Amino acid sequence: MDIAKEIEELTNQALQEIAALGELKALEGWRVLYLGKKSQLTGLLRGLAQLPVEERRAAGALTNELKRLLESSLEEKRAALQSAQVAALQEQGRLDVTLPGRPLLQGRLHLTTQVVRQICDIFKSLGFQVVEGPEVEWDYYNFEALNIPKDHPARDMWDTFWVDYTNEQGQRPMLLRTHTSPMQIRVMEKTSPPVRVVVPGKVYRYEATDATHESMFYQIEGLAVDKGITFADLKGCLFEFARRLYGPDRKARFRCDYFPFVEPGVEMAIDCFACTGAGCRLCSNTGWIEILGAGMVHPDVLRRVNYDPEVYTGFAFGLGVERIPILRYGIEDIRLFYSNDLRFLKQF
Ligand code: DAH
Secondary structure, eight states: OOHHHHHHHHHHHHHHHHHHOOOHHHHHHHHHHHHSTTSHHHHHHHHGGGSOHHHHHHHHHHHHHHHHHHHHHHHHHHHHHHHHHHHHHHHHTOOOTTSOOOOOOOOOOOHHHHHHHHHHHHHHHTTOEEOOOOSEEEHHHHTGGGTOOTTOGGGGGSOOOBOSOOOTTSOOOEEEOSSSTHHHHHHHHHOOSOEEEEEEEEEEOOOOOBTTBOSEEEEEEEEEEEETOOHHHHHHHHHHHHHHHHOTTOOEEEEEEOOTTEEEEEEEEEEOTTTTTSOOTTTTTSSEEEEEEEEEEOHHHHHHTTOOTTTEEEEEEEEESTHHHHHHHTOOOGGGGGSOOHHHHTTO
């Protein structure tokens, strides 16, 4: 066949086919077919050498022109398909800037966390360090080392969740801590005086839950031990804490109370911030609100951690965290704190 004719047919066919292509993926097939090693074009180019010299020049020019045409068609088509694809993607994900924004849910700190931080900040500014301890605790730290021996009636003050673990002596020595006081022992075992720490954390009680009882709640423990610490330091420190938390006009009252690990032990109350002492529902008409338990660290407790009670003295205190916002906001059910109801949590 006449080469010029063959090239013309090939050109028409190739251009028709490429015009019909709608997808980038299909373009590669076209390239292999018309420009690849086994294509008709390659055959033509190879065949040039066999042509008589007179025909070779013209045929060569035509074949090369064909090659350039096919190559430029390929590039044009590729560019056109690519920009069509980009346009389609843009159309799909088009942003309507006039639509109203979707509201973002804003997170917040849990009420308990807020109060824990507030209290710890006050004690930090008074020179205390914040430390934390384990919630699964040994009987030794939770009771024994705090002057609460086995079978002692004082254990009745704390209904205990025991961990289902029996040691070689057939005892169950592991529990969920019933208070943060065991950290007093752990801290003193590891450090020599002076000690000034506060310990926020979860505690557990084996109780039937109701509006005023939860089986898990938060406490903050405090401990200060040094040479020459007296009951006046306890009063001064805790009174200052109460005024910072409840306002500078608060009065404080200390009355005797019993906790096995302190001697003397006290309960501290402030004059009711709702009625300033006149008597109301909040303070059960007493004019006073109890806020914490405290006392001078018992000499036997100090001896147990190898502190000489003739040299060192100290005070300790423990307070329930939830009680503070319960009184502050008039929250009627302690179970609201940990039942994950956003209607409650979002208010704070
Ligand atoms: N741990 C006690 C409780 O849970 C509270 C307490 C009272 C802690 C007196 C103290 C303290 O450190 O001195 O009931």
